[in-house]
Each structure stands twice: as C-alpha cells, then as structure tokens.
Ligand SMILES: [Zn+2]
C-alpha cells in the first residue's frame with residue numbers, strides 16, 4: 555500500500571491518494587482548487603496508471619471538498635461521506651463565498667458511510683471511524699495492515715481541530731480522539747488534514763491537549 559500526499563488551495567489542505575499494486579486507489583479530501591492543482595492530481599493518477607474507485611471526505615468543510623466535483627466528473631465517482639456532513643455539501647456554494655472561493659457544486663453522495671464500515675480498494679481495507687467534534691460527520695480512515703490513519707482536522711501534530719465553527723464541540727472532539735484514535739497502536743502514522751504527519755504514540759505523550767488525560 556502506498557500513500558501520496560498533496561497540499562492544495564490557500565488553506566493548504568492535504569489531499570491523499572492511497573493505492574496498491576492492483577492500481578486501484580482511494581482519493582481522500584479532493585481539495586484541488588486551481589487549474590494547475592487539478593492537473594497535478596490528474597497527472598499523478600495518469601502517470602501511475604491508477605483507477606480511482608473511492609472518493610472520500612474526512613469532513614466537508616469547504617477547503618476539503620473544493621476538487622470534489624472535478625474528481626466526480628473526471629473519474630465518474632460519487633463521493634462517500636457520513637450523512638451528518640451532507641448540509642456542508644449542500645450549502646457549499648454559500649460557504650465558499652464567505653471564504654472567497656467560487657465553489658463548483660459537488661456531486662452529492664447517494665450512499666452514506668458510518669463507524670465500523672469497511673471500504674475496499676484493490677486488496678486494501680479501510681475501516682471507517684466516526685469522529686465528530688471538529689465538524690459534524692467527521693470520519694477517519696484506518697488502514698490496519700499499513701499502520702496508518704487519515705484523520706482530517708481531528709488531530710494534528712501537537713494540536714487538535716478547532717471547535718469554534720458551526721457543529722464544533724470541544725468535549726465531543728476529545729471524546730472522539732480518545733475513543734477512536736488513541737486506542738490505535740502507538741506506531742500508527744497519523745495523516746492530518748493540514749501540516750505534517752505524526753504518530754499516535756507521540757501525540758499520547760506530547761500533545762498538550764491530551765496530556766494530563768494519560
Ligand atoms: Zn475542517
């Protein structure tokens with residue numbers, strides 16, 4: 555299993571492509587906005603001869619879904635998400651205006667996913683973890699055999715997601731982190747929605763929002 559990270563749009567959102575030797579791949583948080591960013595994503599997929607079979611969101615804040623319509627149209631792939639994040643997608647044009655983005659209305663999901671679901675691409679399994687608190691409908695994707703988890707804005711190196719936006723809830727976020735992420739093996743690599751990756755073990759010991767709890 556391989557993972558490729560891109561950082562797109564003025565918010566520097568990490569878009570991840572997970573793929574294996576079968577060539578099938580999952581695209582998480584298609585956040586490419588500018589034309590050259592969309593090209594960068596498409597060029598990588600073409601160069602590696604990948605076949606996107608999953609389009610996923612960690613959550614549907616505007617900066618994380620700017621390239622969703624492009625991915626849907628280019629690869630004939632509707633996104634999958636938690637039902638609680640649907641309002642973010644439905645109102646994305648309006649949210650986008652507030653941040654100066656001209657949002658291409660995403661193709662809306664028809665299938666919803668939830669905690670415990672297993673998603674497949676190639677020979678790989680991704681387990682869905684429901685982790686609300688930063689935004690309603692937040693999901694993390696755990697790849698057990700690859701020792702990695704894609705967490706969006708739930709957890710960062712030395713920090714946690716902000717909870718001052720609509721549907722944010724600090725206590726709920728801490729609960730999600732403790733019950734869904736901190737129970738993973740310490741050597742699990744955490745791929746966040748912005749910034750560098752980290753390890754579960756390092757966040758257990760050094761994350762100021764979590765120390766004192768351990
Ligand atoms: Zn967010």
Ligand SMILES: [Zn+2]
Pocket residue numbers: 567615617618707747748
């Ligand atoms: Zn974000």
